[in-house]
Amino acid sequence: MLNEMRALTVSELTHQIKQQLEGTFFHCVVEGEISNIAFPASGHVYFSLKDSGASLRVVAWRTQAGKFRELLRQGEKVEIRGSITLYAPRGEYQLVANQVSPQGVGALYAAFEKLKNQLRLEGLFEPFHKKTIPAHPRKIGIITSQSAAALQDVLKTLRLHRPDIETVLYPSLVQGADAPASIVNALNIANTRAEVDVILLVRGGGSIEDLWAFNDEAVARAIFASTIPIISGIGHETDTTIADYVADLRAETPTMAAKLSAVSQDELRQALDLFEMRMTGVVREKVTKYRRYLHRLSLRLQAQQPAHFLKESRQTLGYLSEKLEHLMLKRLSCYQQQLTNYEARLNPRHLVGQQAMLLQQLSGLESRMADAVKRKQTQEEQRFEALVGRLNNLNPLAVLSRGYSAVKSGDQLISSVALVNQGDELTIVLSDGEVIARAETIIPHENSPHNKGI
Known part of the structure; x- marks a missing residue:
């Protein structure tokens, strides 16, 4: 049977082992103690992870090593998440580290996920609960440790960003068992005083244990209950806490939280420059409009000057005088014609003939009137008799x-x-x-x- 099996080359066998190994352990979590650690100039980190029974080669590529470099110390007990790969040239398998945390942190992650899911179901992360961050706050509150480097970063950034805005510090512990109660107390004081328009809840970077106070349920509920908008700036860009989920706005770092707390003075200058440009355009347009209006008024004033008005009045007077003279001559001619006609009608011979004609007309009118009166009288008598007959019939x-x-x-x-x-x-x-x-x-x-x- 063995003689019938085809012989595999080293490369073929290694390739099959690589497929099986990497396909099975593409994601795993391993805990142990760091030993033989090396930091070459390439930026990658090489070390071994060992326990009492075995040792495993580990590599952290430069792109990932910066996230957890401070945890990589000789003799440190850690928990590593990553994948198994096989390096064919040497026939060695190794663990490629993607995430490193102190040993025992896995329980903290489980607690973190449990609380996060609980608060999510209660709606504490919903966007409609988020309060609007004012663009131009009068005062900015800061909750952090008085000795924290994050406080100096925030104050320095605000001096450059918005030196006109006053800040109020509400000192609080940001690490340790007493930190959650201290943070809640600072939030309550800030809301009671109601003297600031926005609160910056900030802390510098650290391990998950260092930042654990911001994963406390009481802190999360105090942030949610705050009537003042809260910007969280906790740890580094890769650090995310429960407080970040509940806050009205999350910043990647304390410095970024300071920048997000108000519109910068550079943006204000740009807005003012734009406003000035727009107002200049409006004023220029108004000036041009009123210049045109004044020009029209000037032309109208020139047209209404006394000399011009007197000249027009003289022309009108001359025209009316000519028209009046023409009308008077025409009327005088009419009167002369009427006078001639009256003189002809008042001639004695004309009057005698006219008198005879009028007497003849008068005689004819008297005869016609007498006949008309007689006919009318007869008609009225007949009508009266008819009415009397009808009246008797009705009596x-x-x-x-x-x-x-x-x-x-x-x-x-x-x-x-x-x-x-x-x-x-x-x-x-x-x-x-x-x-x-x-x-x-x-x-x-x-x-x-x-x-x-x-």
């Missing part, structure tokens, strides 16, 4: 004179048997008098709608 007395009578009960004229009751006293009106009677029997006609069956 109740004329009807009574033909044998008819009218019956009344009191002042009411009786037009139906329904208006009379048996025993009623009735007045019968005749053409030449009245008869008083009493109703003994009421007999309605058979076809009368008022037949009561009497």
Whole structure:
């Protein structure tokens, strides 16, 4: 059986082992003690990780080593996260380190993730809870240790960034078992005094244990309850704490937190320069507009000068004088023509002929008037007789004179048997008098709608 197996080259075997090894241990966590550490000029870090039973070669490439270089010390017990690779030329496998933390930090990470998930579910990280950072705060509060290098970095940055803004320090512990309560107390003092517009919660870099106070639940809830906006600037760019998640704004470093706390004076200068440029444009436009307006007024004033006005008035007066003279001559000519006509009409011979003609017309008019009056009189007499005949036909007395009578009960004229009751006293009106009677029997006609069956 062994004779039938194909022989593998060293490279082929190493390649298969490499595939199996790297495919199985592409992500692993190993703990042990650092030994044989070396820092060559390339920037990479080489060392061994050992325990009582074995030793493992470890390499930290330059791109990653800077994140945890301070933890890489001879004899330090650490926990390394990374992947296994096989270096074929020497046939050696090694661990490529991506993250290094002191041994035992894994429990801290578990606690960190547990609290983070709990607070996330409660909504403490939600964006709609974040308060707006004012662009131009009057005062900036700083919560950190009085002796911290981060405080000096923040103050220096603010002096360059916004020297006009006053700062208020609320001293607090930022490391150790008493730090969480101290931070909460500083936050409460700042909110009680309400003298600042934004708070910077800052601390310099360090290990996860150094920054653990900012992963405390009480600190997170105090940040969330703050009525003053909070900017967190804790550790380095790669450090993220629970406080960063809850804060209204997270800065990568304390220096960056100072820069984010207010609009810089350079930005203000740029805004002022832009405003000045815009205002200059507006003023220039206004000046140009009013210059044009003044020019139009100047032209109108020149047109209304007394000499110009007098010249126009003289021209108008000359035109009106000529027009008046023409009208007067025309009117005088008309009057002369009328006077000539009146003189001709007042001539005696013309008057005699006119008198005879008017007398003849008057005689004809008198004859026509007499005929018209006679015809009108005849028409009115005929119309009067017709009206008298119609009036007689409508006169109740004329009807009574033909044998008819009218019956009344009191002042009411009786037009139906329904208006009379048996025993009623009735007045019968005749053409030449009245008869008083009493109703003994009421007999309605058979076809009368008022037949009561009497």
